[in-house]
Amino acid sequence: MEKYDVAIIGAGMSGLAAGIRLAHFGKKVCIFERHYAPGGLNSFYAIRGRKFDVGLHAMTNFVPAEVKKAPLPRILRQLRISREDLNLSEQKSSRTAFPGIDLRFSNDFELLRSEVERVFPKEIDRFNALVRAIESYDDTILDAPYESAREVVAGHLKDPVLVDMIFCPLMYYGSATEDDMDFSQFVVMFKSIFLEGFARPLEGIRNIIQLLLKRYREVGGIRKMKTGVAKIVSDGKRAIRLVLDSGDEVKAESVLSSAGVAETFRMCQPGLEAEPLKRAGRLGFCETINIFEEQPEEFGWGEDTIVFFNDSERFEFRESKDLVDLRSGVICIPNNFDYEEGQLPEGIVRLTSLANYDQWTSYSPEDYIVKKNEWRTRIWDSAKRFMPETEISEEHNALERDMFTPKTIERYTWHANGAIYGAPQKLKDGRTPLENLFICGTDQGFLGIIGSMLSGITIANTHLLR
Amino acid sequence: MTNDECKQVVLDIIAEIAPDEDLGDVKPEIALREQLDLDSMDFLDIVMELRKKHGIEVPEADYGELASLQSCADYLTPKFNALV
Numbered sequence: 001m002e003k004y005d006v007a008i009i010g011a012g013m014s015g016l017a018a019g020i021r022l023a024h025f026g027k028k029v030c031i032f033e034r035h036y037a038p039g040g041l042n043s044f045y046a047i048r049g050r051k052f053d054v055g056l057h058a059m060t061n062f063v064p065a066e067v068k069k070a071p072l073p074r075i076l077r078q079l080r081i082s083r084e085d086l087n088l089s090e091q092k093s094s095r096t097a098f099p100g101i102d103l104r105f106s107n108d109f110e111l112l113r114s115e116v117e118r119v120f121p122k123e124i125d126r127f128n129a130l131v132r133a134i135e136s137y138d139d140t141i142l143d144a145p146y147e148s149a150r151e152v153v154a155g156h157l158k159d160p161v162l163v164d165m166i167f168c169p170l171m172y173y174g175s176a177t178e179d180d181m182d183f184s185q186f187v188v189m190f191k192s193i194f195l196e197g198f199a200r201p202l203e204g205i206r207n208i209i210q211l212l213l214k215r216y217r218e219v220g221g222i223r224k225m226k227t228g229v230a231k232i233v234s235d236g237k238r239a240i241r242l243v244l245d246s247g248d249e250v251k252a253e254s255v256l257s258s259a260g261v262a263e264t265f266r267m268c269q270p271g272l273e274a275e276p277l278k279r280a281g282r283l284g285f286c287e288t289i290n291i292f293e294e295q296p297e298e299f300g301w302g303e304d305t306i307v308f309f310n311d312s313e314r315f316e317f318r319e320s321k322d323l324v325d326l327r328s329g330v331i332c333i334p335n336n337f338d339y340e341e342g343q344l345p346e347g348i349v350r351l352t353s354l355a356n357y358d359q360w361t362s363y364s365p366e367d368y369i370v371k372k373n374e375w376r377t378r379i380w381d382s383a384k385r386f387m388p389e390t391e392i393s394e395e396h397n398a399l400e401r402d403m404f405t406p407k408t409i410e411r412y413t414w415h416a417n418g419a420i421y422g423a424p425q426k427l428k429d430g431r432t433p434l435e436n437l438f439i440c441g442t443d444q445g446f447l448g449i450i451g452s453m454l455s456g457i458t459i460a461n462t463h464l465l466r
Numbered sequence: 467m468t469n470d471e472c473k474q475v476v477l478d479i480i481a482e483i484a485p486d487e488d489l490g491d492v493k494p495e496i497a498l499r500e501q502l503d504l505d506s507m508d509f510l511d512i513v514m515e516l517r518k519k520h521g522i523e524v525p526e527a528d529y530g531e532l533a534s535l536q537s538c539a540d541y542l543t544p545k546f547n548a549l550v
Binding site for chain 2: 025026065068069073074077078080082083440461465466
């Protein structure tokens with residue numbers, strides 16, 4: 001039987017980052033990934049020769065090279081990856097768009113501050129106080145108790161529209177809970193999006209994943225693709241061995257799973273609790289990706305990198321009642337970063353909205369295609385309300401269109417309900433009822449590209465390298 | 467190993483962990499944290515590199531001994547010399 005110091009479940013960003021740390025310090029590590037492609041929730045694929053990203057709109061947590069104490073430089077050091085190799089280009093600017101109100105922001109925080117002062121002049125002092133509270137909050141503590149971010153922010157800001165306009169981007173980029181967030185999560189997201197910022201490699205997510213794979217190879221890590229873990233067999237206290245989808249068995253001193261908490265507990269035999277799937281999140285998303293011959297700039301969409309929109313009086317972030325909740329969403333234009341070396345060859349517009357898992361999984365294969373075709377146009381029509389007027393439409397002008405639904409996410413990542421941000425209740429310290437089984441990634445609770453890598457690093461450092 | 471050689475060993479490790487830091491002017495008596503942007507994760511890496519590269523164990527209770535280059539050398543030199 002194969003034997004490892006650490007078996008890692010999942011070759012996503014967190015599993016790869018943990019694997020690099022462990023292998024570098026001499027552990028015999030193997031990553032088991034069920035899919036044929038690495039990346040997990042942040043991955044890439046090609047259709048008819050065109051490259052697509054899934055997951056990454058923009059990398060959050062961008063800070064200039066001279067800033068040393070921030071998540072981005074910290075993970076680069078921990079993984080021994082050079083900043084130059086990431087090849088990041090900064091966003092142009094982004095905005096939260098509500099009916100009649102735009103709040104612009106960029107990688108210079110003063111833009112958001114001045115926008116709050118312009119649109120909500122009565123709130124600016126209270127907003128500044130909130131920012132000071134966020135800046136002084138220690139978000140590295142792994143055992144902070146749950147605190148409602150809605151309540152904390154309501155203690156600072158009075159105007160509910162401003163509150164919603166701040167919550168909208170933070171929730172869309174990383175809330176697993178409906179309509180509220182844990183305040184520590186809110187702080188992490190606020191810093192990563194507003195105080196730090198957005199950037200992207202010209203080549204997209206594949207550049208980051210390839211860097212991680214290269215490092216993992218260099219330090220001697222082993223990786224098995226198309227090799228899913230079916231069972232984690234324990235004696236009730238410790239994980240004893242893994243049973244693979246093929247039926248083969250593997251032994252490991254410790255197991256680190258990035259599959260999600262419900263999904264990991266579901267693998268455990270004997271079961272750790274009666275209904276592990278009750279832990280799974282419910283927030284599913286649809287995303288359409290539309291490729292155009294023209295750059296978005298040519299149809300008058302050259303200024304915005306990301307637009308977070310909402311048309312309702314109060315912003316609701318909860319499981320969609322319909323197949324897709326058209327009231328709010330995210331528009332991402334990957335062309336609109338300040339690339340120093342060239343530009344993406346074609347225009348790309350990605351549109352993301354909340355969706356309903358149960359409905360998307362209820363159709364026959366034929367009807368599923370029909371519904372996708374219907375809703376991708378409805379999503380476009382909803383999003384374009386918040387953009388400058390244009391004759392261009394996805395229906396008539398797109399060279400290529402693709403779309404994912406919660407069903408797609410579940411199919412390729414095995415995350416229950418296709419819930420991208422995982423379980424509402426995170427296991428921040430990574431511990432499970434089994435003393436040698438740990439959780440990293442989405443359900444440990446650091447989200448986003450940088451967060452996921454930080455999650456793998458932190459859990460590896462805390463539990464597996466001491 | 468001399469005290470100065472030991473300082474160089476530590477500097478070499480820091481250079482690997484934090485290639486963006488300028489190590490040309492590190493003052494031995496002053497705390498490393500005050501001169502360089504090193505956080506607790508970086509110090510943990512120094513400890514783990516000492517183990518990996520040189521077989522030197524630094525128990526958690528002794529992490530404070532690694533505060534400055536001088537205290538590193540005073541603490542680690544006997545450990546290096548005990549190896550041979």
